[in-house]
Structure formats: C-alpha cells, structure tokens
Amino acid sequence: MAIASVPLRILIGKVGLDGHDRGVKLIARALRDAGLEVIYTGLHQTPEQVVNTAIQEDVDAIGLSILSGAHNTLFRRVLELLKEQEAGDIVLFGGGIIPDEDATALTADGVKVLFGPGRPIQEIVTFVKGLKPHG
Amino acid sequence: MRSLGSHPFQCDIHGLKILAERVRAGNVRAVSRLISLLENHPGGREVLRLLDGTTRAMIIGVTGYPGAGKSTVVTRLVSFYRRQGLMIGVLAVDISSPVTGGALLGDRIRMQEHALDHGVYIRSMATRGHHGGLAQATGDAALVLEAAGYDVILIETVGVGQNEVDVVDVAPIVVAVVAPGLGDEVQAMKAGLLEVAHIVIVNKGDLPDADNTLRNLREWCPNVLRTVATTGEGIPELAAAITAYQQSRAVGHVGEARNC
Numbered sequence: 001m002a003i004a005s006v007p008l009r010i011l012i013g014k015v016g017l018d019g020h021d022r023g024v025k026l027i028a029r030a031l032r033d034a035g036l037e038v039i040y041t042g043l044h045q046t047p048e049q050v051v052n053t054a055i056q057e058d059v060d061a062i063g064l065s066i067l068s069g070a071h072n073t074l075f076r077r078v079l080e081l082l083k084e085q086e087a088g089d090i091v092l093f094g095g096g097i098i099p100d101e102d103a104t105a106l107t108a109d110g111v112k113v114l115f116g117p118g119r120p121i122q123e124i125v126t127f128v129k130g131l132k133p134h135g
Numbered sequence: 136m137r138s139l140g141s142h143p144f145q146c147d148i149h150g151l152k153i154l155a156e157r158v159r160a161g162n163v164r165a166v167s168r169l170i171s172l173l174e175n176h177p178g179g180r181e182v183l184r185l186l187d188g189t190t191r192a193m194i195i196g197v198t199g200y201p202g203a204g205k206s207t208v209v210t211r212l213v214s215f216y217r218r219q220g221l222m223i224g225v226l227a228v229d230i231s232s233p234v235t236g237g238a239l240l241g242d243r244i245r246m247q248e249h250a251l252d253h254g255v256y257i258r259s260m261a262t263r264g265h266h267g268g269l270a271q272a273t274g275d276a277a278l279v280l281e282a283a284g285y286d287v288i289l290i291e292t293v294g295v296g297q298n299e300v301d302v303v304d305v306a307p308i309v310v311a312v313v314a315p316g317l318g319d320e321v322q323a324m325k326a327g328l329l330e331v332a333h334i335v336i337v338n339k340g341d342l343p344d345a346d347n348t349l350r351n352l353r354e355w356c357p358n359v360l361r362t363v364a365t366t367g368e369g370i371p372e373l374a375a376a377i378t379a380y381q382q383s384r385a386v387g388h389v390g391e392a393r394n395c
Contacts, residue, residue: 009171032235
C-alpha cells in the first residue's frame with residue numbers, strides 16, 4: 001500500500017465517566033491501519049482536555065465515544081470550546097448509544113456525524129479518510 | 136486553511152513571518168501549526184531563521200526500551216519542573232507503520248494530567264519512516280518550542296533497541312530508561328543506547344529483580360539511578376543528576392559525558 005505523504009491526524013478518545021473502551025480502541029486501531037496518525041487519549045477526558053489536546057496536536061478531526069448518556073452535554077461543550085478557541089474547522093464526530101432525536105439535534109448543532117451501534121467499522125474509516133487535511 | 140485568530144495562515148513569506156511572530160509570543164496554535172508545517176514540508180525549514188532564537192531551553196532526551204516506562208518518567212519530570220514554575224514542552228515520538236504509514240500515538244495517555252496546564256505543551260510525533268528513534272522534524276520542533284519560550288523540552292524517543300540514537304544529536308542530555316528483567320549485563324556491555332546516555336535509570340525499581348539490574352549496570356556505567364515512576368520515587372534524584380550533568384557540561388567537562 002502506498003504511504004500518503006501527509007497523513008491525516010485525528011484525536012480519538014472517550015469523554016465522561018463511562019469506562020467502556022473496547023469499541024474506541026478498535027476504531028483507533030482501524031484508523032491506524034487505514035494510514036492515519038491517531039492520537040489516542042484514553043478514558044475519562046473532559047471536553048476541556050479534548051480541545052486543548054486537539055489544538056496542541058494540530059489534528060484534522062476529533063472522534064469521541066460516549067456511552068454514558070451524557071452525549072448532549074459533552075458534544076455541545078466540545079463544539080463550544082472549539083468555537084471559543086477559533087478552532088471550529090476541526091471536524092467533530094462520534095459514536096455511542098445515542099437516540100435518533102438527540103443525534104439529529106447534535107448534527108444540526110455541528111457534530112459532523114454520529115455512528116450508532118452496529119455500524120460497520122469500514123463506514124467510519126471511509127468517512128474519516130474522506131476528510132480534508134487543513135492548512 | 137485554519138485561521139490563527141483573525142489572521143488566516145498563508146504559506147507565503149508574509150504569512151510565515153506572522154506565524155513566526157506568534158510562535159515567539161508563545162501562541163499555542165501557532166506553535167502547533169508551525170510544527171505541522173515542518174513535519175509536512177521538509178523544505179519549510181527556512182522559516183526557522185525567522186524564529187531568531189535568543190532564549191535557551193534545557194533539552195532532555197528520554198530514551199529506552201519499549202515498555203520501560205519512558206512516558207511515565209516524562210510525566211513525572213513535567214510535574215517536577217512545573218513545581219519550579221518552568222514552562223515545559225514535550226515531544227513524544229512513536230513509530231509509524233511501515234506498511235500503511237499510520238500510527239497510534241499513545242504516549243499522551245500517561246500525560247493527560249497535564250492537558251489543562253497552560254504551562255505544558257505536549258506534541259505526539261510519528262516517525263513517518265525515519266529511522267534513528269526520532270521523527271525527521273523532532274529537532275526542528277524543539278527549536279520551535281524553544282523560540283516559544285519553553286524552558287525545558289523533554290523529547291521522548293520511540294521504544295528503542297540498540298541502534299536508535301539520533302536523540303544524541305538533538306538533546307545535550309540523554310536519559311536512558313531500562314527496567315529489570317530485560318537482559319543480562321552483556322546487554323550493557325554492548326555498544327549503543329547505554330553508551331550514548333549520560334544518565335541511566337532503572338525504572339520499576341520496586342520489582343524483585345531491580346537490585347540485580349542496578350548492580351550489573353553499575354559495573355559498566357557510573358551514573359545509574361533507581362526510579363519508580365508510577366509513585367514518583369527517585370524523580371527528584373533524577374532531576375538533580377540532570378542538573379549536575381548540565382553544570383559539569385557548562386564548565387567544560389564534556390569529556391566526562393560518556394557514561395557506559
């Protein structure tokens with residue numbers, strides 16, 4: 001496989017209190033295998049940590065896994081902080097147990113896409129690989 | 136293109152001057168953008184001349200075997216120097232896949248306690264096919280952090296074997312991290328990693344085998360310390376050894392640089 005000259009950089013992590021990290025690790029690994037540079041932050045991140053990390057690492061996108069039910073608060077807080085830091089061009093996407101009506105509202109507010117349970121991992125890889133590098 | 140505040144970033148000479156100015160003012164996003172620029176465009180090194188470095192940072196390389204505890208040692212050193220009020224930059228290098236070019240950069244997991252501290256800048260770098268234990272742009276990234284006013288720059292190499300010693304060219308002080316049970320004293324007699332380190336630490340020093348490892352290494356290396364990075368034990372002593380080495384260099388005793 002040809003190595004892309006400038007790999008996309010992406011932050012993958014979990015925000016909030018739930019500790020179910022099997023899925024997020026699978027996704028981090030799949031994106032690595034797809035040729036991306038994946039900054040994996042691990043569990044229990046706050047939105048503030050996520051946004052500071054994203055800026056220091058100069059990532060093109062942030063992917064967050066939330067299985068705690070606190071998705072409405074957490075995704076919106078990340079969007080708000082990105083805007084505050086004038087980093088609104090960093091794409092935010094996510095996954096988790098998120099009811100359809102919440103997902104619709106969150107995507108309307110600026111979350112690029114939400115992947116629910118059962119979506120094939122290749123779909124996530126295809127989405128991320130389709131993102132444009134910034135700068 | 137990502138804007139830098141109200142100024143859109145343009146990759147022409149005017150844009151680069153603005154970027155360099157913002158780096159020198161300590162703007163975190165400018166630092167991040169410039170490091171990316173240097174990673175993505177090896178021809179972009181011209182910009183380093185615009186940084187006009189007058190400040191001098193203490194640059195410390197942390198190298199060692201995979202799993203020996205480099206990231207945990209680094210995060211403890213960050214805490215130690217932060218308590219002294221110093222600004223800290225960390226460059227954490229991990230390996231790119233030789234097959235896909237992708238990388239899983241996971242050193243931050245052990246450093247996230249510093250993610251909200253504005254006095255700490257952490258950047259993960261992938262090797263992108265570069266051999267030697269660092270990424271091609273790691274040295275340049277250290278110059279960027281120095282120009283941005285960071286007092287101490289910690290460079291964590293990939294987990295290395297014996298021949299990945301590029302860090303010596305970038306960091307005047309190199310700490311090698313080993314852990315008990317990773318080889319007998321013949322490993323220490325071989326050329327390479329330990330030979331170029333100025334300070335060797337036996338991390339996980341609370342493991343039963345640690346005394347043996349310390350004894351073996353001390354037969355060959357004068358400067359060997361015990362640490363337990365998970366608890367912080369031995370970190371003040373490590374920092375003191377770093378300072379002592381730096382002072383001996385400053386008065387010109389560089390002939391003593393070689394450790395093992």
